[in-house]
Amino acid sequence: MFDVPIGEELVVSKPDPKTLALEWSTNDGNPSPSKKYKLDLTLRFKATNLDGTFAPAWIGYGNAFAAQEEVDQAMLGYRTAACLFPGCHLPTLYIGMEYMRNHSFKLAEQTLAHIPSSLSEMWEPTVVNLAHAYRKLKIYHEAISCYERALTLLNRSLSTYAGLAYTYHLQDNFSAAITYYHKALWLKPDDQFCTEMLSLALVDEGRHGIDPKIEFE
Numbered sequence: 001m002f003d004v005p006i007g008e009e010l011v012v013s014k015p016d017p018k019t020l021a022l023e024w025s026t027n028d029g030n031p032s033p034s035k036k037y038k039l040d041l042t043l044r045f046k047a048t049n050l051d052g053t054f055a056p057a058w059i060g061y062g063n064a065f066a067a068q069e070e071v072d073q074a075m076l077g078y079r080t081a082a083c084l085f086p087g088c089h090l091p092t093l094y095i096g097m098e099y100m101r102n103h104s105f106k107l108a109e110q111t112l113a114h115i116p117s118s119l120s121e122m123w124e125p126t127v128v129n130l131a132h133a134y135r136k137l138k139i140y141h142e143a144i145s146c147y148e149r150a151l152t153l154l155n156r157s158l159s160t161y162a163g164l165a166y167t168y169h170l171q172d173n174f175s176a177a178i179t180y181y182h183k184a185l186w187l188k189p190d191d192q193f194c195t196e197m198l199s200l201a202l203v204d205e206g207r208h209g210i211d212p213k214i215e216f217e
Helices: 006-013 017-025 033-050 055-067 071-084 089-101 105-112 121-136 140-153 158-170 174-187 192-208
Strands: none
Touching (some): 055 071, 055 089, 071 089, 089 105, 089 121, 121 140, 140 158, 158 192, 174 192
């Protein structure tokens, strides 16, 4: 019996369009490396044609183009998903990440800032990326606020602790930086970035003496 790709099986059986679109958009066959992205784009294009109102298919469409650095087409997919599924955090997250990948940090900040006041854990990556955008824009107080907000959603995130530590480090607040590098390394002791930055923060603290931001009574 021949192995038939799952997408082809579904075309033959003609299931519900949304089920079919989902399978096309998440097909995980094993094409050769040279054909991988072409097949990926083909599957996701078919998914959006099968059901043009299915937001996850449009997110997959955007991801496929983003992997090939086709920014305009990727943004089309994400924005279409955002229109079809208002309130979903994923289109906002991916649009913001795409802006950041292309060093458009101000646009990333403007995009990621449009998040609800009441958040669930699923919004944590979006809040963290907003914090990253603020940090790259050197708006450090907003970055710290977002990192801290992200920790209220998920308090065991390496990237959040590392980002918070690095932001304090950039402000020459070495004591706070050291504290958060340690917290990040507690989650992943072999993290190279935090290990190296912790060493630098300890050296910086030694050179500058007592942190000037610490007040004594």
